[in-house]
Amino acid sequence: MFDFLEQDTRLASALRILLSTVTVLALWQIVSLFVTNRLLLVPPADVAVSLVQEFWNGALWTNGVATVTAVVSSFLVSVVIGIAIGLALASSRLLSLTGGPVLSALNSVPIIALAPLFVAWLGLGFASKFVLVLMVAVFPVVVTTEAGLRAADKPLIEAARSFNATRWQIFTTVTFPYALPFIVSGIRVAWARALVGIVVAEFFGSFAGFGFAILSASQTFDTARVLGYVFMLGAMGLIGSVSFAALERRLAPWRQE
Amino acid sequence: MTALLRVEGVDKTFKRANKSSVEALRGINITVNEGEFVSIVGASGSGKSTLLRIIDGLLKPSGGDVFVDGKRVVAPGRDRAMVFQQDSLLPWKTVSENVGYGLTLAGRPKAETRKVAERFITMTGLAGFESHYPHQLSGGMRQRVNVARALAVDPRILLLDEPFAALDAQTREIMQTELLSIWQESRKTVLLITHQIDEAVFLSDRVIIFSARPGTVREEVKVDLPRPRTLEMKRTPEFVGLLDRIWKLIEEEVRSGLKDNQ
Numbered sequence: 089m090f091d092f093l094e095q096d097t098r099l100a101s102a103l104r105i106l107l108s109t110v111t112v113l114a115l116w117q118i119v120s121l122f123v124t125n126r127l128l129l130v131p132p133a134d135v136a137v138s139l140v141q142e143f144w145n146g147a148l149w150t151n152g153v154a155t156v157t158a159v160v161s162s163f164l165v166s167v168v169i170g171i172a173i174g175l176a177l178a179s180s181r182l183l184s185l186t187g188g189p190v191l192s193a194l195n196s197v198p199i200i201a202l203a204p205l206f207v208a209w210l211g212l213g214f215a216s217k218f219v220l221v222l223m224v225a226v227f228p229v230v231v232t233t234e235a236g237l238r239a240a241d242k243p244l245i246e247a248a249r250s251f252n253a254t255r256w257q258i259f260t261t262v263t264f265p266y267a268l269p270f271i272v273s274g275i276r277v278a279w280a281r282a283l284v285g286i287v288v289a290e291f292f293g294s295f296a297g298f299g300f301a302i303l304s305a306s307q308t309f310d311t312a313r314v315l316g317y318v319f320m321l322g323a324m325g326l327i328g329s330v331s332f333a334a335l336e337r338r339l340a341p342w343r344q345e
Numbered sequence: 346m347t348a349l350l351r352v353e354g355v356d357k358t359f360k361r362a363n364k365s366s367v368e369a370l371r372g373i374n375i376t377v378n379e380g381e382f383v384s385i386v387g388a389s390g391s392g393k394s395t396l397l398r399i400i401d402g403l404l405k406p407s408g409g410d411v412f413v414d415g416k417r418v419v420a421p422g423r424d425r426a427m428v429f430q431q432d433s434l435l436p437w438k439t440v441s442e443n444v445g446y447g448l449t450l451a452g453r454p455k456a457e458t459r460k461v462a463e464r465f466i467t468m469t470g471l472a473g474f475e476s477h478y479p480h481q482l483s484g485g486m487r488q489r490v491n492v493a494r495a496l497a498v499d500p501r502i503l504l505l506d507e508p509f510a511a512l513d514a515q516t517r518e519i520m521q522t523e524l525l526s527i528w529q530e531s532r533k534t535v536l537l538i539t540h541q542i543d544e545a546v547f548l549s550d551r552v553i554i555f556s557a558r559p560g561t562v563r564e565e566v567k568v569d570l571p572r573p574r575t576l577e578m579k580r581t582p583e584f585v586g587l588l589d590r591i592w593k594l595i596e597e598e599v600r601s602g603l604k605d606n607q
Contacts, residue, residue: 241433243429243431243433244433244435246403246429246433247427247429247433248450249403249421250401250402250403250421250426250427250429251421251426251446251447251450251451251498252420252421252422252423252447252450252451253450257450261435261446261449261450262435265435265437339437340436340437341478341480342436342437342478342479342480
């Protein structure tokens with residue numbers, strides 16, 4: 089009877105998102121009936137009220153601008169740098185062999201833990217946020233770009249060579265289009281990481297932003313405000329994830345079947 | 346008749362990572378005349394695909410030379426086009442774009458490319474599927490695109506590397522007759538690699554039989570069946586007699602190949 093929800097239409101997927109959101113809100117509401125300590129948990133309605141208040145007093149806008157400008161600009165730069173490094177690694181075996189271990193070492197270090205250091209070096213505000221987000225978001229793009237470029241189908245490359253393709257033509261008509269969906273999946277991971285990065289950066293050193301607002305609200309035990317801003321971050325994550333996943337499907341429709 | 350393709354004393358030895366080497370081809374001499382349809386059959390491991398890649402210019406021979414119309418082959422060129430066994434079509438391009446791929450790479454104008462693609466799409470029975478993507482097509486349809494793509498660059502010689510090996514038996518028979526009518530229409534010179542003896546006999550003017558490990562030319566059989574050929578001919582005594590003769594020539598090789606793999 090719920091067959092229509094499994095369909096691959098825009099309406100069905102919108103309904104699915106609506107259904108899961110409503111379910112979560114309902115569960116939340118039920119749990120908050122039993123957990124009555126408002127320091128621990130507030131019902132969804134209170135969170136909504138708190139968000140509306142933040143909107144009217146302008147705090148939501150101020151914090152939103154601070155967070156979004158930092159995270160989006162840093163995210164875009166990390167995508168560009170990540171693709172560039174991935175291209176370099178894929179095109180040179182020597183570079184990949186020598187630079188690869190360094191990159192994976194850097195990737196396994198919890199860079200988030202260095203946030204206080206970045207703040208000490210770069211001060212409170214945009215610069216330290218920008219660099220921290222860049223450091224966490226760049227690696228997934230590097231890794232998937234290199235992997236995607238190396239994954240290109242050998243028979244496709246052979247066919248291109250057979251048709252007299254130059255190295256550049258093989259790159260533009262085979263290797264790069266083949267790698268694109270890989271790269272986009274790396275970008276999707278990078279966006280999720282960037283959001284974590286921005287919140288941590290704002291915890292440690294900033295005067296505005298969602299992370300800053302969450303920290304200051306929790307210091308005054310304003311749980312509704314904390315959850316309100318967490319909700320905003322969740323929405324940003326969801327929008328990014330859904331749109332990059334859609335882009336991946338569009339770039340590689342042949343993978344579905 | 347003039348020899349369009351001459352393979353002269355071609356050897357190929359592959360070096361392996363552990364310093365050992367494998368001799369794939371030894372002293373291959375083949376000529377193919379203008380307009381001729383020639384097949385090479387042989388057991389697996391007889392190096393016939395390697396030879397085709399050398400003729401196409403994708404691989405360099407260890408010794409000997411390949412000449413097309415008197416010019417020595419050093420790299421892939423516009424006078425040859427290859428149809429691969431696996432469908433090596435670009436999955437993100439439509440049928441029409443895939444057929445025009447060779448022309449696009451050659452930098453021909455878009456309008457011309459589209460017009461040429463259209464002609465070969467019609468010739469290979471793909472009309473109506475121009476804007477489909479490869480994953481939306483059956484295996485047989487994808488191989489038609491492969492053939493059309495090779496024809497579109499207007500090569501002197503069409504090189505076919507077991508083009509129907511991945512297809513089911515019925516589709517393969519249909520594709521064989523279609524290939525014949527395309528060949529009759531386009532008057533291309535064709536060199537076909539196959540392990541299907543009946544396919545080789547049905548299509549060709551001459552069948553060259555390879556022995557295995559290293560691949561050498563074992564024998565050449567002329568096919569005198571009249572043209573145009575029909576599927577019914579496959580049941581005539583002449584046809585079956587040819588199959589028998591060729592099978593006897595390679596049976597031993599196939600059997601020893603089976604033992605090697607055990």
